[in-house]
Amino acid sequence: MEEELLALKENDIWDIVSCPSNVRPIGCKWVYSVKLHSDGTLDRYKARLVVLGNRQEYGVDYEETFAPVAKMTTVRTIIAIAASQNWSLYQMDSKYDSSLFLRKTSTGCVLLLVYVNDIIITGTDSSLITCLQQQLKDSLYLGTLTYFLGLEVHNVASGVFLNQHKYTQDLISLAGLQVSSSVDTPLEINVKYRREEGDLLPDPTIFRQLVGSLNYLTITRLDISFAVQQVSQFMQAPRHLHLVAVRRIIRYLLGTSTLGLFFPSGSLIHLNAFSDSDWAGCPDTRRSVSGWCMFLGESLISWKSKKQDRVSKSST
Known part of the structure; x- marks a missing residue:
């Protein structure tokens, strides 16, 4: 570790200084990753020295957080x-x-x-x-x-196409559904999933991994946003029926892995927004689910499917 830090110092990446007396050191570790091209071939190996922020205590080491990362x-x-x-x-x-x-x-x-x-x-x-x-x-x-x-950007004569084909294939492999048959819809029609329906999963790890991966896939897949919102409600105590619902979403992706977003050239830059909601759609809480999307010209740039915070007493 000391040799690596000295090498970094010699390369003028940073200077090592003494820790101030009023500052509590936290510690750090090296994180190694393999960067791949969109076709899965090796791009490069990468190493980064990161701070162990999980060892910080609110009110002692910090009082507010800020991450300068674009949405x-x-x-x-x-x-x-x-x-x-x-x-x-x-x-x-x-x-x-x-x-x-x-x-x-x-x-x-x-x-x-x-x-x-x-x-x-x-x-x-x-x-x-x-x-x-x-x-x-x-x-x-x-x-x-x-x-x-993880987003694949394809420049064509008529605009830019954005998808997550490789990421989708990796997700299908994680679920072990490579040879399964595809389905036409991400959820069964008119089926409501309840919080306490069916037997609990003995190990919820794979359920949480798959739902987390599906959430990242919604960056380019508006068509699964509502389905992912539905299964995300059961992260704390998922059941076998909830896992079946997640696997259906992934089976839907089997036949649609190349879908994504298209941003046409020559589109006017003006905002259009659309919204809608159901009525007391959640069988457990009787809360409604709102959905909205925003277009910049003809390009879809933002959307959301979210359960409302309160029970509505009127359909107005």
Whole structure:
């Protein structure tokens, strides 16, 4: 460990200083990961020294938290704008953490979005983009945006197509459903799942893993948002029937793994929003489920399916 830190110091990545007397050291560890291309082939090996934040105590080590990370709605919005204006999309991998920058110049503008240390660059000023790439020479320039946080980006003549095909295939493998038959809908029609129906799962681990993975898949799959919201209610004490529902969602993905979002070029940049809700749809709480979606021109950028906080006494 000491040799690794000394090597980092020699490379001027950071300076090692003494801990102030009024600061309690927390500790750290190395995290190693394997980065893959969208086709599953090896991209590179990666190592990062991270702080053990789980050893911090609220009120002693900190009082508030802040993570400068762009939301996925922002990522989709940037891609939608770039597609509508026919801007080129580039990606970089940086050691710097930030969120979103916009710089205007006499010849145009440049947008730079950072998700932890993965960067998307787009805009109209190609000379400034080149300058940014040179200034961030310590970063790894990866070229045209094709694969970002598990999202596959396909540039076509009519716009940009976004999906999670490889991620979906990995999820199907995790569930062990590679040779199963596909179904036409993510949930059975007119079926209501209750909290205490059926036998408890002896080990809820796989249920929680699958539902967590499905939640990440909703980044590009609006069509499963309601189904995932339904099964997410049972994370604390899942039952066999709930696992059957999760496996059905994944069987639906078997036949639709290439679906995703399309952001057309030439689309006007104006917002449209739509919303709806059922009436006392939850059989356990009698609360309703609301759903909404937002379009930037013809591009779908944000949506949600969520159980309401209170029981409605009127259908108005």
